[in-house]
């Protein structure tokens with residue numbers, strides 16, 4: 001009755017709701033630092049735009065997302081035909097996998113990186129080569145290149161990488177893109193690009209003109225604070241975009257999502273202010289961790305990966321204190337919160353780490 005490909009998969013587990021956690025732990029307030037959402041909210045223009053919208057609930061939305069498409073095209077200097085929109089990048093990952101993968105194919109991705117790349121390869125019956133990140137938490141591009149074989153269809157490059165926050169610089173990425181065979185799709189997931197400050201960070205769009213096999217992914221969920229509206233997009237060569245469009249459900253961005261994204265996009269000042277505050281709190285965070293001798297990966301995003309011995313226990317202790325963070329195999333990923341919240345969380349984290357690893361007795 002069931003599909004063989006789904007045998008080893010489990011549905012996404014969101015865990016208890018914030019209300020349930022408040023109840024269970026007797027907390028008045030929960031600070032959500034587990035999903036890299038924008039802790040400063042969204043542009044006030046968004047509320048205004050959606051309240052002034054004609055709504056038209058009975059009509060299907062614009063299946064081309066034309067207004068947003070044209071605005072992005074102008075801002076990014078890429079022709080409108082090079083864009084494809086999804087219900088968040090989550091759906092874009094589904095569509096790319098659906099369009100390119102079949103049984104016998106394989107994908108290459110880093111580890112750890114964004115889990116959905118694996119999940120949708122699996123659903124399509126393709127296999128996954130997970131290439132461990134290097135000791136700095138960066139994609140190991142040499143090993144990823146070495147892993148290419150005739151079954152390789154897609155290489156997922158998450159830059160900056162979720163959950164490590166690290167980035168590949170222009171020189172490293174240029175070299176990699178030049179070496180990879182042109183019949184392998186390279187997806188550059190740039191969900192966090194707006195937070196980047198490094199001068200040598202490569203803008204994926206610069207690769208598009210010369211490389212028909214490169215796709216760039218961007219989203220309104222993180223820096224624009226619109227995770228609830230589900231708008232993400234791919235930019236790529238005409239032929240590749242056309243191919244993915246074949247598997248896209250035509251009305252995948254609701255009208256209000258299109259309106260919200262356009263309003264958010266036009267408010268540069270709000271986004272810039274979020275990014276500025278993020279950098280400020282990020283700097284405070286790394287000084288604190290440095291002072292305490294706690295190790296972490298250098299981040300270019302709105303989250304930081306802190307290496308701890310017992311990630312699950314540390315996350316649990318933070319939760320008891322009202323802070324939700326995310327546990328991974330060898331550390332915790334913390335969304336960089338507002339200044340005051342982050343200062344308090346860091347105290348909690350420091351205590352938690354000390355509790356986990358008491359001073360060795362003499």
Ligand SMILES: *Cc1c(COP(=O)(O)O)cnc(C)c1O
Nearest residue numbers: 088089090114162191219221232
């Ligand atoms: C958050 C995230 C996404 C998905 O974002 P959407 O909300 O679905 O647009 C995709 N890739 C990475 C690396 C992310 O962190």
